[in-house]
Each structure stands twice: as C-alpha cells, then as structure tokens.
Amino acid sequence: MEKSNEIAHVNAELIPQDNSADSDDKALSRRRVLEAGAAALALLMLPKLAFGATCPGGNPPNERGWFGSENGSVVHHGGNYIGVASKTWWWQVGYSWDASQWLCLSFRVFVESIFTDELYDIFKIHVQAKCGDVNTSTGHRIWFSKYKDNYLHFWVSNLGIAGSCQKTDWEDNKYFAFSNENLGGGNRWWWSITDWTDLGYNSPTYLYKRNRDLQDAYFGLGVYVYNVMCGGVNNWTTPDRVFLSGFTSSPDTFMGSDIHARIDKITLDQDMSLFGKIVAIVPDSVKSGYQCLDVDAARQSSGTLVHLYGADGSGANYTQRNFIMGLGAMDERGGITFTIFPAHVKGFSRVLNASGGRSYLEQAARNRTAPSSAQTLQLYGDDNTIAGRFWVTKSVDKNGRYNIISDASGFAFDQADGKTAEGTIVRLHSDGILGSEWSNEAHKWRIEEVFFKGTISLDAERVEPGKTISVIDPSKTCTPYDQGGTGSVKYLYRWYWMKDERESPFAENKYPEAxxxxxxxxxxxxxxxxxxxxxxxxxxxxxxxxxxxxxxxxxxxxxxxxxxxxxxxxxxxxxxxxxxxxxxxxxxxxxxxxxxxxxxxxxxxxxxxxxxxxxxxxxxxxxxxxxxxxxxxxxxxxxxxxxxxxxxxxxxxxxxxxxxxxxxxxxxxxxxxxPRGAKLAREFAEDNSFIPESSHSGGYLTAQAMLALNLDDTSGFDGHKMIADAYQGDSSKGLEALPVPPAPPVRVGIKVFYYVDGETDPCFEEEYEMGTTYQVNPDATAAGQKDNCLDLVCWYTDPEYTQPYEPQALDSSLKLYGYNPCSVKYDTTTRSSVLDTSYNWSTDADLGTALDLAALYPQDEIVKYGTKLTFAGPWSAWCEDAGKTRCVSSTPGVYATAGASGSPILSATIKGNTTVYVDWPWSGYDGVMSARS
Incomplete structure (x- = not known):
C-alpha cells in the first residue's frame, strides 16, 4: 500500500511532527476550521503550487483509486475559479466482532481563489468530509453522533503571513461532527456513502500578502472517533476515551506525515534609480509625449482626483503635472516603496493615495466576495499608511515601460476604460487575475524626468556700479512653472562676473551639456x-x-x-x-x-x-x-x-x-x-536683483536661475521622505552677458539709499564720505513723508523695521527703511437710525444695556501705509416702539463719507489717515408698526 504521493510544482518533503498531545482532545470548536483553511492556504498561495495525497489506506468497494480528483493549481483565470482539493485515501476499519460491518472515511480541504493580483490573494476555503459504512446487523448507521464528537482536526504552522483578515460565522464550543445518519436505517450489504459535506459552517475567506522570501509551511490532519454503533449497541461512549484517532504528525499511523511546502517569494521589484527625481507620469499609449498625469484644477485638498491633461502641447510644463518620487516604508523584498508627492502642493502635505487603503480588500474578504475592479486614486494627507505607498517597476515589461502598483491593494495605475482623451480619469485597477497587469496596455506608463529649462533675461542692457539690475520673472520664459499659483516652488538666482566680453556666457565652454x-x-x-x-x-x-x-x-x-x-x-x-x-x-x-x-x-x-x-x-x-x-x-x-x-x-x-x-x-x-572662467558674484538666493560693486567695473555680469521646492512652510510634512529639493537644470544658457562700464575715477564716497512703505525705488539717496560717521539726512525724512499720514516712522536697517539705525562709520553701501503710519477711525453716517434720540437704543433684545456706539465700534488704530484692512461689523441694536421690540442692523461694510455716498466697502488698502462710517438703516416692516409713523 502506498504511503504518500508527490506534491506537484513545489519543493516539498514529508517531515514528521510530534503533536501526539492533541490525541486527548475531545471537542473541536468551529475556530479550528480556520486552521484547516489556513493549512490549505499555506500550500496554495501561488499559481504553480498544488498538493497531493498523504493519507494512505484501503479502499471501499467500487471506490477504487484516489478519492478527490480536483488536484491542480489555485488560479483565478478570467471568469472561472479553478479550485484545488486535497486527495485522501479512504480510511476503513473492519469491526472484529462482526466482519460484515465496515466503516469508511475520506476528508479534504477545497480551496478556491476568488481574487489574485501581484501582491494579494483572497482565498475561500472549504473543509469537507465524506463517510460511509457496510452494515448488516443494526437499524442504525454505524457512524453515530450521539455526543457530536466524531470530528476532524486541522492545524497549520509557520505561515509568515502579513496583513491577513478573515470573517467566520462559527461560534466557540461547537463540535464538527461527521456521520452518515442522514442515509437512513442500516442493515445493508453494500456500501452506503454520504456526499461531501462542509460540516455545517460557512466557508471563510482569507486575505494574504506575499512575502520577500521563500516560506516554509506545513499542515496536518487529525481524525477523532468516540461513538460508533455496532451490533445495535453503542459500544464506545466514554467521553474521555477515544475509540480511534489518527494524526499526520505520527508517521507510523495509517495517515502519514505532515506536508511541508516552500512558497515562492514576491516577484515585483522597485526601480531605485527614480528616488529623488521630479517626473512626469505619461501613459505609454500617448505617443506624442504631451498628455500626462495631472491633478484636477491644481487643487490641493484631500480627495482631489487625478486625470490626463496636456494634449494642447503644454505637457508637463505645469507643476500640477509634476510628481516627486519620495520614500515610502520598507517593502517585503528589502527595498523601499515610493511615496509620490504632487509637486504643486505647497508644504508637500499631500501624496497620491489609494482610497480606502488595504481595507478595500479586507472588506471584500470579510464579505466573502471579490473586490470591485476599480479603486479611486486621489490626493490625501501623508498619514504614513500603506495607502500612500507604491511599487514602481519595469522589470516585467520587455519594452521598459512602468507599472505603478499600490502597496495597499496590488491595483495598478490605469487609464479608465483605456481612454486617452483630455480629462480621462486615472484610477487604480485590477482584474483579479494573476499576471493580467502585464498585458493590460492601460496599465503601461513612461516616467520621464522633468528638467527646468528656458532662457531668462535682465531688465537693462548695462548697469552702473551701485545701481540695481534684476532678472525678469522666469515664469514668462521658462518651464515648468507654477501655473496654479500655489506657491510650492520658488526661483533662486546666482550671479557671475566675467572679465571678457562674450556673445553668450557659455559660448567658450568646452564641456556643454555633457x-x-x-x-x-x-x-x-x-x-x-x-x-x-x-x-x-x-x-x-x-x-x-x-x-x-x-x-x-x-x-x-x-x-x-x-x-x-x-x-x-x-x-x-x-x-x-x-x-x-x-x-x-x-x-x-x-x-x-x-x-x-x-x-x-x-x-x-x-x-x-x-x-x-x-x-x-x-x-x-x-x-x-x-x-x-x-x-x-x-x-x-x-x-x-x-x-x-x-x-x-x-x-x-x-x-x-x-x-x-x-x-x-x-x-x-x-x-x-x-561660464568658463567666471567668478561667483553671489550664491543662489531668492532676491532676483543684484547691485554690482566698483570691483565689477569693466567686466560683464550674467545670472542663472534655479527652480527650487518651497520648503519654507512644511508643517505636517515628513521631510525625510522627499530627497529632492529642486528641479535639475537651469535657465541661463541663452542669456547674454551684461556689460558693466569701465570704472570711473576713484570714488571717495559710498551710496546710502532710503526706502519707505516697502517700495522698490528709493525715496532719497546720497553719497557719503567713506569711513566717517553717517547721520540720517533730514531731507530723506521729508522725502519719505506722505501727505495725510502721521509722522514717518524711521529709520531702520531692515525692511521688517526691527533694527533702528545707529550712526556709524560706513565702509559699504547702506539701505535704510521707514514707513508712514495711518490712523483708522470709525464713525456713524448722519442718516443712521440709531442717531434718532427719540428712541432708547440698547445693545440687546432685552433692552437692558444702553447702546454706546463708541464702545461698540473698534478702537482707533494705527496701521502701516499700504495695509489691507477688512472692516468690522455688522452690528445690531434694539429699541422699544409701540410696545414692541424693534431691531435694526448696520449695513455690512463701511462708507467713505458721513453721507453714505457710494457703495459699502468691505475691505480697503489704507493709504492715509482714514475715517470710515457705519450706516444703520431702518429695517423693513418687521411686524412692528411704529407709533411715530
């Protein structure tokens, strides 16, 4: 008689395990069925894995060969689920008192795959038994379940599973009885055999994520028999003594040994060369190279969708179509998953996110169903969960195209319905068929690095020493740029000085672009x-x-x-x-x-x-x-x-x-x-302007711009994840050098510039003898004083007005700053109802507190010239009229005149001493007929 059968497609071996202590267990809770399912799952994780029989024994009449014939791989293929079942021999026993009485039993674990992708599997697991007898001496079946304690016991070990979830309907302390009583009375000379039965429980589902290494798992089976009917007498009812039992862990029994199988490792990889780069994600089906992944309307809020845009030729020129390839968590292979930051979000507090994360699959597993084939791809806060992590791989595509796969679900970036039209939604998708991602053209992407490029220009053709020269806004001539105006990027400027005249600063370079x-x-x-x-x-x-x-x-x-x-x-x-x-x-x-x-x-x-x-x-x-x-x-x-x-x-x-x-x-x-041989005049800085010194005379100036990520305000941003701090490339290659005239006679003075109210042009400037103590010029104060303002507040050495200037000896140019303060007062229009003294006005509906307009309005304040102010109000007041309470409310905003001419003003830029007027019109009919009307 055979002892075992080879396990197909896996490196497997039969290794005895000692679980003999389990032989005294009488009852098996329904929870153990999960162990059965997990046991099968351990062997059926991958499409190439199948298993054979391990329980040899005799056969009942007319049931020759292996019982259970569905051996094969667990594969979800198209609309069909291909299951696999364990094959076992019949176990049969002849009762020695009466050789005409025979018992037989076969059992199996049946597994079907209801969902499979490159990272996850959802399996539905069925534990089943089949039993029968030949019985000539009794009116009862031989398999007898008086105490519900003839049962199967399954166990599993060493799975190494991550991210599992399941739901079952069973309760604790219920037995898994098998019997053939449903076949009716006994006294038959032939075999009476039941159909396969699931023992009365609902088959559980199990969500599995593959691991980085080969996994070793084993499963075992046990049979426990306490009650058997023989010769019309229930001969074995002792609750604490098993009549017959068998374990796969005991190699000398009729059941053989536990099965060990090695489960293959995960097959995806990560393209580690992409970390730290700013890229455009382009569908491979768009051969023009224009359309790419785009964030809807450059929005920055959680839940914002992504789609395709750029067919008009704008392509990746907008920052909302650029993405920063940042760090995620460690993956199962020892690599690192990607966190993908939209480059247009200021503060970088949003990432691409698989809506619902892994719970999208977990919920399907709990419901014992396959998940929907589409999952939403959206912007979401970087909460450091698996929903914001992705695998970016091209190793499986012979043309080097990328698949971008969610670590939370195994779903891939997908053009909805395979479309490429403007506005096509980009989502996550899987057919739930292993390997189907690689043949789906809607899942194929090119990832192209985005470089900052273009030509900047200066706002003058020549500049005198001590005069300001500036770079004109690069967004007018360079790409990409902040088309959405979100402030996620900023320009930095570097300045060079060259001794020689050149047609182009880079014309003499020996190593251009290489x-x-x-x-x-x-x-x-x-x-x-x-x-x-x-x-x-x-x-x-x-x-x-x-x-x-x-x-x-x-x-x-x-x-x-x-x-x-x-x-x-x-x-x-x-x-x-x-x-x-x-x-x-x-x-x-x-x-x-x-x-x-x-x-x-x-x-x-x-x-x-x-x-x-x-x-x-x-x-x-x-x-x-x-x-x-x-x-x-x-x-x-x-x-x-x-x-x-x-x-x-x-x-x-x-x-x-x-x-x-x-x-x-x-x-x-x-x-x-x-430029070859150029000297650095100033390192990269946000200031786009430069003031050449006397030492630059007789040479040439040029500038260089960089597009940097604005990391100034990154509250809620986990900065270690994003390696990039700027776009690669610069916008200077076409810029001509700006001549600085030859130096004039030796200068004995230096320049002092006075600025007021944040203006870019000085209100006053003068030269002063170097090395002597400089005192503020009263003419500068007079020049800075604006009409209809309070006295000028001055002078400071910083534009934030925090460092007052103290007279000192100067050895370089000096900039001083001041501002014009403006008073803001509130008053009431002459037509206002609350000025009618024939009413007793109150601040509350109970008429308990007299109205005091001076206390109600904001106190007089002083603001800087140019401050944008939003005016307070509206307010309400009450009076008694004809025995009833009447309410009036001020008009939202204020008026510029006491006569309330023009329209109400909600906010304004203050450019002088200002009095604003609150208007209190009588309300329309409010149910109170005035006694004075």
Missing part, C-alpha cells in the same frame, strides 16, 4: 547600492532604519564613458571625517578621486562630515553643491565648492562626532554649470 555625476554607496544593514545620478542621492534617509553610509564613491560621466585619471580633463574629489561606531576615533580620510572608495562597508564605519570639489580644467566650467541627511538632525542646507581645491570646499556635517550621532545616511551632489 557632464554628469554618478554616486554609489554601501549602507549599513542594507549592503551595496546601485550607481545612481548623484543629485538623486547616495543612500536613503529612511528615518526608522540604521541605513548609515559606510562607504561612498563619486565619478564623472562624460559622453559614453567615465572619466578616470585624466589630467587634461580633471577629477571629482572627496574626503570624509569618519571612524568606527563608538570607537571615539574619528579623523579625516585621504582624498579620493574618480570612483575611489571612501570608507569601508560592513565594519560599522560612520561618516559624519564630507567635502566634495572639482580639480583641473573641468573646475573652470562647473561648481559643486552638496548636502546630507544626518541621523538625528535631518537634511542640511546646500554647501558649495566654487574653486579648484579642497580649501574651497565647505564642510557638510561635522568633524567631531562619534558613535551614530551625526552619522550620514544620504549624500546628494549637484554639478552647477557656469
């Missing part, structure tokens, strides 16, 4: 990482992990290759302060160049400070900026090296740290193009 940096690192607890664009970062600032940068490399990519030891070209150089964690011995490394390894992986090395710079000819055309994510601190500002040596490189981080405190987890490096 210089990029690549970086690599070894992370503690994570190992070697792939080479990535250096501006996208080496390492990952995952806050809850110990992913410290232990080793680091940089190299120059030029043309189709990499630069190494090229004396004519130059080198990228870097050095770090580092040491072994908790050693207390941290020091600066030797200088590394062109791909040499800084530090060492796998030895608890910690890098706490770094300097990066260029040497050689390439340093004439590029500067370097860099920043780091430091443990316990977060992102640093950008540091720079604007020369050709280590002495020109600023320190990012610290050179006195120890342990892990202050250790670097991510390094970003930026190459900044500049």
């Amino acid at each position: 210089f990029t940096l690549s970086s690599w690192c070894h992370l503690a607890n994570c190992g070697d990482q792939i080479w990535r664009d250096a501006y996208a970062g080496a390492g990952y600032p995952v806050r809850d992990t110990n992913f410290f940068v232990e080793a680091f490399k940089l190299r120059i990519k030029y043309g189709n290759g990499f630069i190494e030891n090229n004396a004519d070209f130059g080198s990228i150089c870097y050095a770090g302060c580092m040491g072994i964690e908790n050693s207390g011995d941290f020091s600066w490394s030797d200088v590394c160049r062109d791909g040499e390894e800084l530090g060492k992986g796998g030895v608890s090395n910690r890098i706490t400070g770094i300097k990066i710079w260029l040497e050689g000819d390439i340093a004439k055309e590029y500067d370097i900026a860099y920043r780091a994510f430091i443990y316990g601190q977060g992102w640093t500002e950008r540091f720079h090296s604007n020369g050709g040596s280590q002495d020109d490189a600023e320190l990012c981080g610290s050179d006195d740290a120890s342990g892990s405190k202050g250790a670097i987890k991510c390094i970003q490096v930026f190459a900044i193009p500049k």
Whole structure:
C-alpha cells in the first residue's frame, strides 16, 4: 500500500511532527476550521503550487483509486475559479466482532481563489468530509453522533503571513461532527456513502500578502472517533476515551506525515534609480509625449482626483503635472516603496493615495466576495499608511515601460476604460487575475524626468556700479512653472562676473551639456547600492532604519564613458571625517578621486562630515553643491565648492562626532554649470536683483536661475521622505552677458539709499564720505513723508523695521527703511437710525444695556501705509416702539463719507489717515408698526 504521493510544482518533503498531545482532545470548536483553511492556504498561495495525497489506506468497494480528483493549481483565470482539493485515501476499519460491518472515511480541504493580483490573494476555503459504512446487523448507521464528537482536526504552522483578515460565522464550543445518519436505517450489504459535506459552517475567506522570501509551511490532519454503533449497541461512549484517532504528525499511523511546502517569494521589484527625481507620469499609449498625469484644477485638498491633461502641447510644463518620487516604508523584498508627492502642493502635505487603503480588500474578504475592479486614486494627507505607498517597476515589461502598483491593494495605475482623451480619469485597477497587469496596455506608463529649462533675461542692457539690475520673472520664459499659483516652488538666482566680453556666457565652454555625476554607496544593514545620478542621492534617509553610509564613491560621466585619471580633463574629489561606531576615533580620510572608495562597508564605519570639489580644467566650467541627511538632525542646507581645491570646499556635517550621532545616511551632489572662467558674484538666493560693486567695473555680469521646492512652510510634512529639493537644470544658457562700464575715477564716497512703505525705488539717496560717521539726512525724512499720514516712522536697517539705525562709520553701501503710519477711525453716517434720540437704543433684545456706539465700534488704530484692512461689523441694536421690540442692523461694510455716498466697502488698502462710517438703516416692516409713523 502506498504511503504518500508527490506534491506537484513545489519543493516539498514529508517531515514528521510530534503533536501526539492533541490525541486527548475531545471537542473541536468551529475556530479550528480556520486552521484547516489556513493549512490549505499555506500550500496554495501561488499559481504553480498544488498538493497531493498523504493519507494512505484501503479502499471501499467500487471506490477504487484516489478519492478527490480536483488536484491542480489555485488560479483565478478570467471568469472561472479553478479550485484545488486535497486527495485522501479512504480510511476503513473492519469491526472484529462482526466482519460484515465496515466503516469508511475520506476528508479534504477545497480551496478556491476568488481574487489574485501581484501582491494579494483572497482565498475561500472549504473543509469537507465524506463517510460511509457496510452494515448488516443494526437499524442504525454505524457512524453515530450521539455526543457530536466524531470530528476532524486541522492545524497549520509557520505561515509568515502579513496583513491577513478573515470573517467566520462559527461560534466557540461547537463540535464538527461527521456521520452518515442522514442515509437512513442500516442493515445493508453494500456500501452506503454520504456526499461531501462542509460540516455545517460557512466557508471563510482569507486575505494574504506575499512575502520577500521563500516560506516554509506545513499542515496536518487529525481524525477523532468516540461513538460508533455496532451490533445495535453503542459500544464506545466514554467521553474521555477515544475509540480511534489518527494524526499526520505520527508517521507510523495509517495517515502519514505532515506536508511541508516552500512558497515562492514576491516577484515585483522597485526601480531605485527614480528616488529623488521630479517626473512626469505619461501613459505609454500617448505617443506624442504631451498628455500626462495631472491633478484636477491644481487643487490641493484631500480627495482631489487625478486625470490626463496636456494634449494642447503644454505637457508637463505645469507643476500640477509634476510628481516627486519620495520614500515610502520598507517593502517585503528589502527595498523601499515610493511615496509620490504632487509637486504643486505647497508644504508637500499631500501624496497620491489609494482610497480606502488595504481595507478595500479586507472588506471584500470579510464579505466573502471579490473586490470591485476599480479603486479611486486621489490626493490625501501623508498619514504614513500603506495607502500612500507604491511599487514602481519595469522589470516585467520587455519594452521598459512602468507599472505603478499600490502597496495597499496590488491595483495598478490605469487609464479608465483605456481612454486617452483630455480629462480621462486615472484610477487604480485590477482584474483579479494573476499576471493580467502585464498585458493590460492601460496599465503601461513612461516616467520621464522633468528638467527646468528656458532662457531668462535682465531688465537693462548695462548697469552702473551701485545701481540695481534684476532678472525678469522666469515664469514668462521658462518651464515648468507654477501655473496654479500655489506657491510650492520658488526661483533662486546666482550671479557671475566675467572679465571678457562674450556673445553668450557659455559660448567658450568646452564641456556643454555633457557632464554628469554618478554616486554609489554601501549602507549599513542594507549592503551595496546601485550607481545612481548623484543629485538623486547616495543612500536613503529612511528615518526608522540604521541605513548609515559606510562607504561612498563619486565619478564623472562624460559622453559614453567615465572619466578616470585624466589630467587634461580633471577629477571629482572627496574626503570624509569618519571612524568606527563608538570607537571615539574619528579623523579625516585621504582624498579620493574618480570612483575611489571612501570608507569601508560592513565594519560599522560612520561618516559624519564630507567635502566634495572639482580639480583641473573641468573646475573652470562647473561648481559643486552638496548636502546630507544626518541621523538625528535631518537634511542640511546646500554647501558649495566654487574653486579648484579642497580649501574651497565647505564642510557638510561635522568633524567631531562619534558613535551614530551625526552619522550620514544620504549624500546628494549637484554639478552647477557656469561660464568658463567666471567668478561667483553671489550664491543662489531668492532676491532676483543684484547691485554690482566698483570691483565689477569693466567686466560683464550674467545670472542663472534655479527652480527650487518651497520648503519654507512644511508643517505636517515628513521631510525625510522627499530627497529632492529642486528641479535639475537651469535657465541661463541663452542669456547674454551684461556689460558693466569701465570704472570711473576713484570714488571717495559710498551710496546710502532710503526706502519707505516697502517700495522698490528709493525715496532719497546720497553719497557719503567713506569711513566717517553717517547721520540720517533730514531731507530723506521729508522725502519719505506722505501727505495725510502721521509722522514717518524711521529709520531702520531692515525692511521688517526691527533694527533702528545707529550712526556709524560706513565702509559699504547702506539701505535704510521707514514707513508712514495711518490712523483708522470709525464713525456713524448722519442718516443712521440709531442717531434718532427719540428712541432708547440698547445693545440687546432685552433692552437692558444702553447702546454706546463708541464702545461698540473698534478702537482707533494705527496701521502701516499700504495695509489691507477688512472692516468690522455688522452690528445690531434694539429699541422699544409701540410696545414692541424693534431691531435694526448696520449695513455690512463701511462708507467713505458721513453721507453714505457710494457703495459699502468691505475691505480697503489704507493709504492715509482714514475715517470710515457705519450706516444703520431702518429695517423693513418687521411686524412692528411704529407709533411715530
């Protein structure tokens, strides 16, 4: 007789387990049926997994072969569910007192897949039994359930399942009896066999998420028999003594051993090269390259939908069509999921979100149904849940196209109904069929990096030393730009000075558009990482992990290759302060160049400070900026090296740290193009203007613009998730150099500028002898004083009016600031009802408090010239009229004249001393007939 049967498609083995202590259990609660289902699930997670028989035994007459024939894979294919059932032998026993009486039993676990995608499965599990007898000596069936204690027992172990949920209808303390009493009376010479029965419970469903590794799971079966009818007598009724039992964990029994199966790991991957980039997400079916994912009307609120727009040629030119590829949580494979930030949301407090998250599947599992095939994709607050995490993979597409899959549901980004028209909703979708995502063209996307590009211009053709020159608004000529006006981005400006006249600042550059940096690192607890664009970062600032940068490399990519030891070209150089964690011995490394390894992986090395710079000819055309994510601190500002040596490189981080405190987890490096041989006149700043000094005379000025993310107001924003701080690219390549006239005779004075009321042009300016104490000029105060204002408040050294100027010796130009204060008073129009003294006016309907208009109106106040003021009101007042109470209310807003001419004003910009008038008209008929009418 066979002892076992091979398990198809899996690496399986029969390993005995000792569960003999279970043999004394008498009753099995309905909860154990879940164990049965989970046992089957452990073996049927994946489409290639199936299992065979493990319980050998004899066969009843006319029931030859394996009982249960639905062996196969658990697959959801099209509209059909293909189930799989365990195959077992009949177990049959001949009673020794009467050989004509026989018992037989077969059991199985039947599993059907009702939903499958690339991350999740929902299985419905049925535990079933079938029994029979040959009985010639009694009017009762031999299987007897007097105490409901002939039952099956299932168990499962070592699943390693994450994110499971299920619902069952069973209650505790109920037995899973099997019997054949429903076949009627006995006394038959042939086999009487029941149909398969589910033991009276509703089949549970089980939600499963695959894991990163191969999983080892086993399931076991037990049979317990307490009551059997033989010869008309119930011979075995002792509650504490089992008549017959068998366990798969006992290899010497008739049932064989537990089954072990290895379950395959998750098959998706992440394209780690995308982290830290700002991209457009373009449907592959749109070959023009214009239409892309767009946030509806550039809205920023939770629940806002996304769709396709840009067919008019605008494409990704608006920030609401740009997305920042940020960090999510660790995935099951040891990689990192993506959090996708819409680039137009100020403060970056919104992310793309799968509406309902995983509960979308959990609810379907609880209802024992497959989920709907579409899930809403929306903007939502970054609540750090699985609903905001995505897998971005192209490994399964031979053409390199992307599938973007929700970690919460396994549903993929989808063009609704496969459409590409303007306004087509982009949602999440799955047919619930394993592998169907890869053949669905509506799930295919291109992810294209968005670069800041265009040409800026200046507001003059030449500029005198000491005069202001400004960059004209780049949004008029450069893309992308803040079309929605949300304020999520801002422009930064860098200024250069060149000695020679040039047709274009970059005309003499030897390395145009061909210089990029690549970086690599070894992370503690994570190992070697792939080479990535250096501006996208080496390492990952995952806050809850110990992913410290232990080793680091940089190299120059030029043309189709990499630069190494090229004396004519130059080198990228870097050095770090580092040491072994908790050693207390941290020091600066030797200088590394062109791909040499800084530090060492796998030895608890910690890098706490770094300097990066260029040497050689390439340093004439590029500067370097860099920043780091430091443990316990977060992102640093950008540091720079604007020369050709280590002495020109600023320190990012610290050179006195120890342990892990202050250790670097991510390094970003930026190459900044500049006109060949140009000198930096001013580093990137928000001020678009520049005042050349005398030292710039006889040369040429040019500017460069950067589109940065506005991180000034990021309340509620988890900054470590977003590696990017600016768009790559700049808008200076077409800008001509601006000449600065030759220097005039040696100047003996310096300029002092006076500004009032936030105006950009000075109200007064003068030259003053350098090195002598400068006193405020009364003529400047007179020039700044505006008519119909209070006395000028002046002078301050800052435009916020917090630092009063104190007379001092000047060695450079000076800007002073002041403002005109304006009084604002409230009065009442001459026609107002409340001025009628024949009524006793009150502030309340009970007429208990006399109306005092001076106390009711806002107190007189002083505001700065140009302040926009929203006026108070309206108010109500009451009086007694003809024995009844009458109410009047002031008109919303105020009037500019006591006669209430013109229209009411709700708000206004104050540009002088102002009195506004509140108007109290009599109300229309309110049920009170005036005694005076």
